[in-house]
Amino acid sequence: MFLIAQDEEGDGGGMSDLQVRDEVMTIFLAGHETVANALTWTFYFLSQNQDVERKLHEEPDFVLGNRLPTFEDLEQLNYTRMLLTESMRIYPPVWSTARRAINDYMVLNYDVPARSAIFFCQYIIHRDPRFYPDTLDFKPGRWTPKQENSLRQYSYFPIGGGPRRCIGEQFAWMEGILVIATIASKWKFRLVPGHKVDIKPMITLRPKHGMNMIIVKR
Ligand code: HEM
Secondary structure, three states: OOOOOOOOOOOOOOOOHHHHHHHHHHHHHHHHHHHHHHHHHHHHHHOOOHHHHHHHHHHHHHHHHOOOOHHHHHHOOOOHHHHHHHHHHHOOOOOOOOEEOOOOEEEEEEEOOOEEEEEEOOOHOOOOOOOOOOOOOHHHHHHHHHHHHHOOOEEEEOOOOOHHOOOOOHHHHHHHHHHHHHHHEEEEEEOOOOOOOEEEEOOOOOEEEOOOOOOOOO
16 A cells, blocks of 8 residues: 555655655554554453453453454443553553653743653553552453543553644554454463563563463363
8 A cells, every 4th residue: 555655635656665664664663563562461461360351251242242343343342442441551552752842841840951852651650559549450440431531631641642642543442442352252361371471661562571372262
């Protein structure tokens, strides 16, 4: 698609090789690795929290019966959405974002001189006990619509915020929820005994040693 794309509103030209390469890199990093990490951590949490796993299994069984989920099912897959929300709270795939101040700027009592880099760290904010009691406990149940609405702005921002907020946000939620529901309708993942789990914070938050799982038919 990138190779045949034409600038229909402009000069009708295609992309240069460099542009195609840059777009491919963006899709791999922003669109693929983020969701892949979110799913990896979610299935890790499921393997460690069997009450949550049982509750998840009730949902696709109830909503989908014996068929695969489709776009139309999304609104009913509420627990799956809460699960993914909680997973991206504790292990946000984009764990830190940054901006550069164009001009001198003041935030509360802090002077931010022009050209300074300012970092916003999802990994830290999402684990702040002021916003999330029992902050390291994996509790999808905390994401009821009521509790979500009462959250302070930017206490949860896995997909960023402002004008450069993730452009793939809706697609990411759709993809994540449908993949979890599809897999969970037939399979369980179990961590290989003794496998070490730790984080590797690169641009995205990867599992340091990979995530070795045994796939079990339900
Ligand atoms: C769980 C999955 C995802 C997460 C956690 C995520 C997170 C983010 C975050 C935090 C930003 C803002 C970065 C900043 O403010 O500096 C961002 C931007 C972006 N995301 Fe996502 N993203 C996800 C999925 C996707 C998908 C599926 C796509 C494309 C298909 C995508 C494409 C992009 C692009 C192109 C930008 C840059 C937007 C701009 O600068 O205007 N993302 N993403």
